[in-house]
Amino acid sequence: MNAKRTDLIATIVIDLIVASVVGILFFLLAYILTAGLPHVSWSFLTGATDAFSGAGGIGVQLFNSFYLLVLTMLISVPISLGAGIYLAEYAKDNWRTSLIRSAIEVLSSLPSVVVGLFGFLLFVVKFKIGFSVISGAIALTFFNLPLLTRNIEESLSAVSRSQREAGLSLGLSKWKTELGIILPVALPGIVTGIVLSAGRVFGEAAALIYTAGQSAPVTNFADWNPMDPASPLNPFRPAETLAVHIWKVNTEGLASNAAALSAAASAVLIIAVLLFNLGARLLGTYLYRRVTASK
């Protein structure tokens, strides 16, 4: 067999591999959408779940997913912003910084189930808060912090040095320079990272089954007082999210139409995640244009 023929065969094999990878993705999307979308209706999206079998709508779960996402982002964005600024701006190149970096790396490589168990141990067992929105949000924060911090650090470090020098030479403090000059330039990258991580948080289940819990008590959507136990905004009530719901319906299997139900819920979840991905791209490009004034 000569070299040219080997080359041809290798190219064909690689083409087949690529075709199968693309095929897998299209099969996955097509399967979920065709199996799930016919069952998605307005009453499914807003309806209540039967507490025993898990059948019925996903209204509460959908709300819980978004509520947890918002809370998680409210906690994790400021912390990772501060930590990102520390790493990009204040950290010196010494053993302490490399220790901090390894700690962040370790946190990001921990399996999400371990993060969830830590949250369970801390909030449910030790602090006795119980399965609650706030436990779930903090567990998701642990899971989200390292990636977001790294993303923010990278975006900040990518801003050119001359911008920093310009700010400092005007007599601004380092902190003002960072907030007023560097951060706006780095914003497109940071926002893209935040929205992408939102997609990840939205689909996460393993960190939540023992922190936010697996039950979605019926809440009164007319009651918006966060202190009220029946209010959807109460951070101390258990909150099963959409992703946890899919897991639960499948593993406990009490609903007679479990397959259709979880296909529909998966379709909703996938569409939400796709929208996050698409949104991240569009928002990133839009902000980049606004900030850099380029066409």
Next chain:
Amino acid sequence: MEQTNFQLKKQDAQSHEWETQLHHATKATREDWIGRGISYFCIGIIILVVASMLWFITSKGIATFTQNHVSLWKFLSGTNWAPDQGQIGALPMIVGSFAVTFAAAIVATPFAVGTAIFMTEISPNKGRKFLQPVIELLVGIPSVVYGFIGLAVIVPFMRHLVGGSGFGIISATFVLFVMVLPTITSMTVDSLRAVPRFYKEASLALGATRWQTVSRVILRSATSGILTAVIFGMARAFGEALAVQMVIGNAAIMPKNLISPASTLTSQLTTGIGDTIDGTLPNNALWSLALILLLMSLFFNAIVRVIAKRGQLKHER
């Protein structure tokens, strides 16, 4: 006398003012202190989280051995898992976890490397416009959705193909294969792109075909990067909980073949931890499984570091 005293006082006050200006911090400096304080505080939180996570899980995980006096060797080599009866043999789960991890990595690597070669060498244009989004979408699909598809498609398919329940290591391998594929692919792409352009040009100029160049020059010089990619994929597979738990069958017995129900560390943890009482042996035993997961995650991290360091040395030489 009175007047001079007054003048002196005035002078004093003036010099005091200068002193304040010279020796005290300006507004900008004070801002910097605040900013520094805020960013130190934020990084402090992260360090605290990591430290307490390692501390809590370790102290919980070793309770099986320190409080319940189960021998470490029995825990690691025992094949009987019945914590209610004091039988703590974690080997079935350890074997299960390693089996699915290695199997998934072995299946996924050729696909990932092939796709990466296509994206960087064969058709960079199509790669960027078309395959990049495909890979990103695969990363974005939540793991419960993978688990659900495994349950709805792969398990019935395996049942049809080989009989039995369809749950087992092979089904988990297929699910994990799709889950680690994008991780390995995108990291391999990065390492292939990092190969200096003149390596490729030199090889092509010598009359080598594209495949000869790819297989003997590009893949070889990107070996450490590809290895890192595979390790990352394995770490993801090892720690994946729900998708595996949904398709592996969760039987805590030594896996005899690839098509009978088995269990992994993560699947045992997710099914068990809610049913046990804090502080009891069955609960402590589960925390020991969590500790193994934690240690393996640290181990994967360490390997990646070693590979990176050796790769760096090679480039410096």
